[in-house]
Amino acid sequence: MQASLEQYIRDRIGADDAQLGEVMSHFSPLKTRRNQLLVREGDICRYCYFVVKGCVQVFVYDRNGDESTRDIVVENNWVSELFSFGNQVSARENIRVVEPGQLMAIGYDSFQKMVQTVPPFEQIYRQIVEQSYVNSVFRLNTFVSMDALERMQWLSEYQPKLLARLSSRLVASYLGISPETYSRLKARL
Amino acid sequence: MQASLEQYIRDRIGADDAQLGEVMSHFSPLKTRRNQLLVREGDICRYCYFVVKGCVQVFVYDRNGDESTRDIVVENNWVSELFSFGNQVSARENIRVVEPGQLMAIGYDSFQKMVQTVPPFEQIYRQIVEQSYVNSVFRLNTFVSMDALERMQWLSEYQPKLLARLSSRLVASYLGISPETYSRLKARL
DNA sequence: TGAAAACCTTGACAATTGTCAATGGTCAGC
DNA sequence: GCTGACCATTGACAATTGTCAAGGTTTTCA
Numbered sequence: 140m141q142a143s144l145e146q147y148i149r150d151r152i153g154a155d156d157a158q159l160g161e162v163m164s165h166f167s168p169l170k171t172r173r174n175q176l177l178v179r180e181g182d183i184c185r186y187c188y189f190v191v192k193g194c195v196q197v198f199v200y201d202r203n204g205d206e207s208t209r210d211i212v213v214e215n216n217w218v219s220e221l222f223s224f225g226n227q228v229s230a231r232e233n234i235r236v237v238e239p240g241q242l243m244a245i246g247y248d249s250f251q252k253m254v255q256t257v258p259p260f261e262q263i264y265r266q267i268v269e270q271s272y273v274n275s276v277f278r279l280n281t282f283v284s285m286d287a288l289e290r291m292q293w294l295s296e297y298q299p300k301l302l303a304r305l306s307s308r309l310v311a312s313y314l315g316i317s318p319e320t321y322s323r324l325k326a327r328l
Numbered sequence: 329m330q331a332s333l334e335q336y337i338r339d340r341i342g343a344d345d346a347q348l349g350e351v352m353s354h355f356s357p358l359k360t361r362r363n364q365l366l367v368r369e370g371d372i373c374r375y376c377y378f379v380v381k382g383c384v385q386v387f388v389y390d391r392n393g394d395e396s397t398r399d400i401v402v403e404n405n406w407v408s409e410l411f412s413f414g415n416q417v418s419a420r421e422n423i424r425v426v427e428p429g430q431l432m433a434i435g436y437d438s439f440q441k442m443v444q445t446v447p448p449f450e451q452i453y454r455q456i457v458e459q460s461y462v463n464s465v466f467r468l469n470t471f472v473s474m475d476a477l478e479r480m481q482w483l484s485e486y487q488p489k490l491l492a493r494l495s496s497r498l499v500a501s502y503l504g505i506s507p508e509t510y511s512r513l514k515a516r517l
Numbered sequence: 518t519g520a521a522a523a524c525c526t527t528g529a530c531a532a533t534t535g536t537c538a539a540t541g542g543t544c545a546g547c
Numbered sequence: 548g549c550t551g552a553c554c555a556t557t558g559a560c561a562a563t564t565g566t567c568a569a570g571g572t573t574t575t576c577a
Contacts, residue, residue: 173545199469207473209465222462232469265454272461273411275468276398280388280421282471283504284396286565287534307555315472320534322556362575475535476564496525509564511526 141168143191144243147215151266152259162260165249171236177218178234184223186244190214193240196309198233208312210275211237211301217267224250237309287316288324295328330357333378333432336404340455341448351449354438360425367423373412375433379403382429385498386421397501399464400426400490406456413439426498476505477513484517 144166148159171177171193178184180199188195195218197210209232212218223230227247245253253260281290291314295302302310311321333355337348360366360382367373369388377384384407386399398421401407412419416436434442442449470479480503484491491499500510 199473201473202478207469209468209472221458222465225458232465265457268454268457268461269410269414272457272464275461275464276411276421279398279464279468279471280396282468283398283501284388284390289391308553312472317535318555319536319557323534326556497523506565507525508527508566512564515526 141166141191141243143215144189147189148259148263151263155259158257158259162253162257165253166243166245169242169244171239171242173236173239175236175239176233177236178220178223178230178232180231180233181229182223183227184220184230184234185227186246187217187219187224187250189243189245190216190218191241191243193236193242194238194304195242196235196237198235198312199231200233206312207315208309211305211309211313213301213304214240217271221268221271237305282315287314287320288327290314291321291324291328330355330380330432332380332404336378337448337452340452344448347446347448351442351446354442355432355434358431358433360428360431362425362428364425364428365422366425367409367412367419367421369420369422370418371412372416373409373419373423374416375435376406376408376410376413376439378432378434379405379407380430380432382425382431383427383493384423384431385426386423387501388421395501396504397498400494400498400502402490402493403429406460410457410460426494471504476503476509477516479503480510480513480517 141163145159145163148162166189168191169188177186177188177195190212192214194214195212196208197212197218197220198206198208201207210218218234220230220232220234222228223232224247254264255261281293285293294310294314305313307321307325308318311318314321316324330352334348334352337351341347355378357380358377366375366377366384379401381403383403384401385397386401386407386409387395387397390396399407407423409419409421409423411417412421413436443453444450470482474482483499483503494502496510496514497507500507503510505513
């Protein structure tokens with residue numbers, strides 16, 4: 140259940156059992172339904188989530204009201220609208236469950252307390268942000284320097300597992316193209 | 329000269345003069361020439377830079393060998409190839425001076441030492457990464473959800489100063505479009 | 518200052534991508 | 548298991564964006 144979060148933390152910090160217990164006590168398990176909305180644009184994001192099992196989508200709406208997917212998060216990763224969560228202001232993105240599964244949620248106050256009082260947790264937080272940043276830099280470079288077909292190839296080379304488990308519609312949205320274009324490019328590989 | 333870096337640090341941490349002096353002693357001023365290459369793809373990025381004056385471009389090459397600009401950094405901001413700098417591995421991006429000016433550079437060893445031994449510096453580093461991440465999230469959302477014209481409008485709304493000081497060619501590269509397309513869209517506003 | 522290089526714009530055309538519509542298939546939830 | 552909603556694909560066409568070429572301008576730097 141929560142074992143994978145414990146393992147995640149253990150893998151990253153010298154495991155002090157007391158501290159680990161203290162940290163874990165601030166997380167609540169959360170079973171997710173398909174399509175469950177975790178964060179809605181305009182609301183304040185009150186939790187940071189660790190994905191134990193399942194898959195989650197971070198997206199915005201374009202001018203036509205269609206979804207554009209900024210990120211997709213799978214097992215053993217963190218997801219939140221970090222700007223909204225960190226400053227407790229309105230979120231500019233939506234977060235929704237793609238595959239039902241299991242999350243561990245930590246609220247804002249608990250999170251701040253852990254960052255400030257448990258140094259290893261602060262380090263983990265820094266690693267999360269670093270990792271997220273590095274990922275988004277890679278992704279940005281695909282957008283500034285590649286066309287749709289090249290982005291598809293990039294995805295199938297570097298994230299083949301992701302590609303295999305998501306619907307075509309969602310992959311298209313992640314690539315920033317229409318489902319029809321995605322379908323046609325796929326036929327052209 | 330280095331006053332703006334001192335001010336930057338003072339603004340963000342309770343200023344302890346001894347610590348501030350210690351931190352500042354690890355930075356070297358660097359006068360930059362136009363087009364000077366700070367980091368080349370494949371090299372290891374050995375410094376993190378604070379921009380005192382001037383403007384710097386972070387870019388990759390596309391399949392045609394044309395530059396695609398991932399980021400543009402101006403005064404009072406930090407720039408580095410963070411993945412390369414943090415792990416001392418090959419850089420995947422290039423960094424080049426757009427406008428000549430003044431930088432403050434800190435090397436890898438100094439940086440690590442500061443992060444580990446000067447808690448306020450560690451906090452500043454976290455803020456840098458957080459800020460960079462939030463910026464790249466906004467930018468990613470413009471790519472997944474907007475066409476070229478909408479991205480132009482977004483830029484002129486949220487970064488009008490940047491738009492005013494850069495060449496058209498560079499702005500086009502930052503928007504991920506050709507100079508010709510940029511020129512035409514501009515005429516259509 | 519003068520020559521060379523780079524830049525900006527525009528035209529003509531090609532390639533890419535989006536939109537709308539129709540079809541058949543698949544899947545979630547009752 | 549049924550059923551209605553959603554999904555994937557394809558065609559036809561429109562809109563967007565890229566490429567190549569040319570011209571006039573500005574900028575660089577020796």
